[in-house]
Amino acid sequence: MTEINKLKIFNDPIYGFITIPNTLIYDLIQHPYFQRLRRITQMGLSYLVYPGANHTRFHHALGCMHLMQKAVDVLRFKGVFISEEEKNALYIAILLHDIGHGPFSHTMEKTIVEEVHHEEISLLFMEHLNKEFEGQLDLAIQVFKGEYHRKFMLQLISSQLDMDRMDYLKRDSFYSGVAEGNVNSERLIQMMNVVDDVLVIEEKGIYSVEKFLMSRRLMYWQAYLHKTSLVAELILTKVLKRAKELTTKGIELPCSEPLMYFMQNRITLETFNSKNLDLFAQLDDFDVISALKAWQNNEDFILSTLSSMIINRDLLKIILSSEKPTITDLELLREKFAIENNISVQDTNYFIFKGKIKNQAYSMEAEPIRILKKDRSVEDVFESPDQLNLKSLSKSVTKYYICFPKQLEQIKI
Template identity: 80%
Template sequence: MTEINKLKIFNDPIYGFITIPNALIYDLIQHPYFQRLRRISQMGLSYLVYPGANHTRFHHALGCMHIMQKAVETLRFKGVTISTDEENALYIAILLHDIGHGPFSHAMEKSIVEDVHHEAISLLFMNQLNVEFEGKLSLAIQVFKEDYPRKFMLQLISSQLDMDRMDYLKRDSFYSGVAEGNVNSERLIQMMNVVDDVLVIEEKGIYSVEKFLMSRRLMYWQVYLHKTSLVAEIILTKILKRAKILTQNGIVLPCSEPLLFFMKNKIIFETFNSKNLELFSQLDDFDIISALKSWQNHDDYILSTLSKMIINRDLLKIKVSNEKISKDELQLLKERFSLENNITIPETNYFIFKGKIKTQAYSKEAEPIRILRKDKSIEDIVDVSDQLNLKSLSRLVTKYYICFPKQLV
């Protein structure tokens, strides 16, 4: 009987060759839970704006694991003790950090499953895998849950300068074609060190950190919060909510069995059992697109009209402003649309609505990015940097939007 070679390599357009470090990692990648990430888009509906943005969570997870390998190599070279078990825990935790994402990444969190964050579902998947792999993920889960005493390990997975952000900025920049987001992850990793089990960046890496934070700001406003991507994701959320209401009122909608289950049942974190997890693991982007293609011909005006918007990329008009949108403006649009399309005022909420978006490139309240000075003192990047823009990047920026059908322009 021939033994399968599990030390494979992937050819990645960002980093070149990515190696699988051991057989356990190979088996996790091969698991159906992880393979599902090939069918979950990394940037949701952003491909409606940036046609090249069709990469998946699978790409991203492998990229994160690759740069985690580089980080471990760098820290060991600088004398940081990392055991083989700790190294493996880092690879597993970063590989599986996004495994709980639903179709189109974030839309499911606000519609099909009731306010269950993808990180909570990731942890449920990790616990289930830990049972299947006879406890080999226990340390990774400890690190992921912040239960492990070595703080730098969590910082490598989840912080303001982690492997996740380093990969998604570089990867999303590459696939979207937005060059402003391209960060020098190699340089940032080379500048990493650990002092008292806390992650620091050596002083000569200050400019690389400044560029990283500036790139993050530009990517948020130019790509992640692009108004067309924003309105498309909101429309998708409203479609799923409408489908759920219709289903729970006894109207049969054509869709896959897993999607039908989540539309029929109110699933919150407390009721997210292993059976629900198995059904969730069968959901991906294809379930949603297939459903939308069927629903665009449905008798329900709201469901069919919104579904056509996504399928044909004929979206609602969206206007973004620095000023709050008045209720009067919104009400006038609703009354007019209600009259023209013979629907009730409450039903116009699917087509006419307002909201706000906010982002902060760097938070002073969160875990700071620490700079290790040449005199061995440690300071927050904002206090060390002579870049005035960096102080403004720590300010929360809020913008307001209004969405409405184009015929009301």
Template identity: 80%
Template structure:
């Protein structure tokens, strides 16, 4: 009887070779729940702006695990005691931190699976896997939930300087071609230390942290909040909302059975049972794209028009402004579009709408990034930095936008 070699390596364009540390991690990666991440885009519809941005959440999760291995090695080298069980818990928690993402996740969270965030679904997946793997994920779940007494372990997974952010900035920068996001994660990891079970960065790593925060700010404006990505995601949200509206009225729409189920039922966190979780695990980007290809020929004017916009990348016009768009302008555009296309003002809401986006490089309210000074005192990065404009990075910058059909120009 042949034995499967579970100590595999992956060839990654960012880090080179990524090794799987043990058989349990291999089995988790092989699980259908995790393999689904190969079919979930890391950057949603950003490929409509940056053609190379087609990498997946599978890539990202493996990258996070790899740099977590580097972080564990760096901390142990400095004398921080991390047991084998704790080490494994860190690898499992970071590997599975994004497993709850749905297709084009942010559009899904506000339309099909209403107000159930991917973090909550990730936890449900981890709890289900814990049952299947006979309790071997127990400590990882504790860490993921923030229930473990060693605070630095949660900070490595979810904080303002975690492995998740360090990987996605570097990876998204590489695949999009936007070089501003290329952070020096290796340097930051080598500068990490732990004081009283809290993660700190040694003072000589301060400039790398400053670069990291500035890179994140620039990546949000240039990539994640790019106006074309923003309007495409808004259109997709509207499509899913309209599809659900029609389905609940008894219309038969061409869609896969998992997608049809979520359109026919109102799912909340309280009703997310194992059977529903299993159905969710069968949803991926291909369900949505396949549905859009079908819906572009549907007799409903709203559903077909919006679906064609995504399929053909012929999107609504979007204008950004520092000031809020007035009700008068929005109403004027709605009235014009409804008259030209014979639809109601309520239906025109699908084509003319406004909103706002906000960007904040660093939050003073959230868990701070702590700098360990040479005199052994600990300071917040904002206070430790000698950059005069760095305090401005912790302020919210808000931009307002207006979306409307191009023919209204």
């Protein structure tokens, strides 16, 4: 019997060659749960705006692991003790941190499984894999849950300057073509250190931190919260809401078995058993796209119209403003659309709605980014007298939106 060489190399367009460090990591990558990430787009429906943004969570997870390998090497070089077991735990935790994402990533977070966050589903996957791999993920799960005593290890996975953010900003910037989002992850990692088991950035890297936060702010406005991406994702959530509504009325809709299961059943964290997990593991973007293609011909006006909007990229009009839209504005639009399409005013909520978006590059409430000064003292990056730009980056900016069919554009609101 031929032995499989498990020490593979991936050729990544961002970093060049990414190496698989050991056979356990190889086996985790080969597992169907992880291979599913090849079929989950990283940026949701952003490819409707940026045609190149078709990269997947699989790309992102491997990129995060690569950056973690670099970070471990840098910290060890600077005298930070990281055992082989801890190193492997960091690799596994960052590799699997997004394994719980559903179709189109964040887009359908509250639609398919309404009450369970993707990080909680990631943990369920990790615990299931841990049984399968006979406890080899024990420490990785401890780190992922924040239960391990070495605080900096969690910060490398989940913080305001972690491997996750470093990769997705650089990767999403590359694939979307939004150059403003590009970050110098290599320099940021080279500037990392650990003091009293807390992650710090050496003072000479402070401008790289500022650039990182500015890039994050710009990526949110230009890519993640781009108005066309936003309206497409809102329409997709409305499609699934309508499909669930019709399903509960006993109307059969053509779709895959896993998608049908989650439309028929309301799953909570407490009821998320192994059966649900296996069905969720079969869900990906293709289930949703296939359903939309079928539903655009459905006799239900709402379901067919909304599905067709996504498939043919003929979306609702969206207007962003710094001021809240009034109820009167919406009522006028709803009344006209209801009459024109012979539907109830209540049903026009699927086509005419409002909401708000927020963008905050740096949170004062979350774990701060700490700077290690030349005198070995540590301070919050926000406290640095030279970083006046961070004052504005820490402010939450809110914009309000209103969505409505394009044929109503002539009505002044």
